[in-house]
Amino acid sequence: MNLLQLPTEILIKILSYIEYHEIKNAFNANGLLCSLISKNRYKLNKPYINNINIKSINNYNHEERFKINIKYRFKNIDEENIYKTVKNNNVNLIEIKEFLQRFEFTKIDSIILKLNNSKGFFDMFNNFIKNTKKINTVFLKIEKSSLYDGLVQFLSYLNELTFVYMDGICFYPQPHNVSNILPILKSLNNFWINESSQMGYFNSKMMEKILLKKPNICIVGDNYESFNFDMDLINIAIDKQKSCNKRSHYYYYDIGVTGDFNVWSLLNNELNDTEYEWTSRYNVFSYNLPTLYGLKKCDCCGNDNIIEIVFHIKKGSNNCCKNDDRVRSILR
Secondary structure, three states: OOHHHOOHHHHHHHHOOOOHHHHHHHHHHOHHHHHHHHHOHHHOOOOEEEEEEEEEEEEEOOEEEEEEEEEEEEEOOOOOEEEEEEEEEEEOHHHHHHHHOOOEOOEEEEEEEEEEOOOOHHHHHHHHHOOOOEEEEEEEEEEOEOOHHHHHHHHHOOOOEEEEEEOOOOEOOOOOOOOOHHHHHHHOOOOOEOOOOOOOOOOHHHHHHHHHHOOOOOOOEOOOOOOEOOHHHHHHHHHHOOOOOOOOOEEEEEEEEOOOOOHHHHHHOOHHHOOOEEEEEEEHHHOOEEEEEEEEEOOOOOOEEEEEEEEEEOOOOOOOOOOOHHHHHHHO
């Protein structure tokens, strides 16, 4: 029996389990099959996206190119998850869009985006993310890219998120109003930030608002070029831990200080007035940086509440896109 003689509904079910590049080959091999797929695309049993990993590679003739690594799943007749992985080391935005249309975006374990010299990525990607119900983990590294508005829109779609990691965020041209990145995140259940750029997209006042707004958030503030040590952040964390926080009893701060900052004065004065027992040491996991640990027992459950503060010595401001003519020419 000829495959094309099968009823359309059955044929479409079969095509649901074929790799996308194989279907693309079928487009060229058989006009009837191409028409059938195009007209019935919405009937395909789309696999579910599980993990997305997209990384910028060198641009060719001003066209953005990417590496993609996507893990997806679908269920067989026994309702067991079957996982597959697809990789492509050289695709453009249009090819990524065509590929992602094959999948269902409902619950995603992780999204990793490492973008460099990018302009239009979120215009494409946000159309898939906006209806996603849950994303567990997001890792973002954005360098020398004009993606600020797209990133803000992307963050606004993350209604349920366990962990967000931002590292080395740098936009060009620099946006005029950067104060609305972090407040967008107030809808998240929990987030951690490791933002090590010098651009000042995050600051202590923003973090204070988030800490006050969301009582169960643990936050990592690796903003050692963006703002100085702010005792108010520590006071807010201490105040929050006066009530029993069953989600987490650990708060971590990675904070920048100037070269004349006196860690021991802080330990013996401001921190001495808190309810915590403070000790000082060098953190071998943070390049032997001076570190303070605060510890106290929760009055309600008896668990240890811990605050860890790691201090970086600031080396001065360094605009990550300053005087970068190559970036200007690409993004012009």
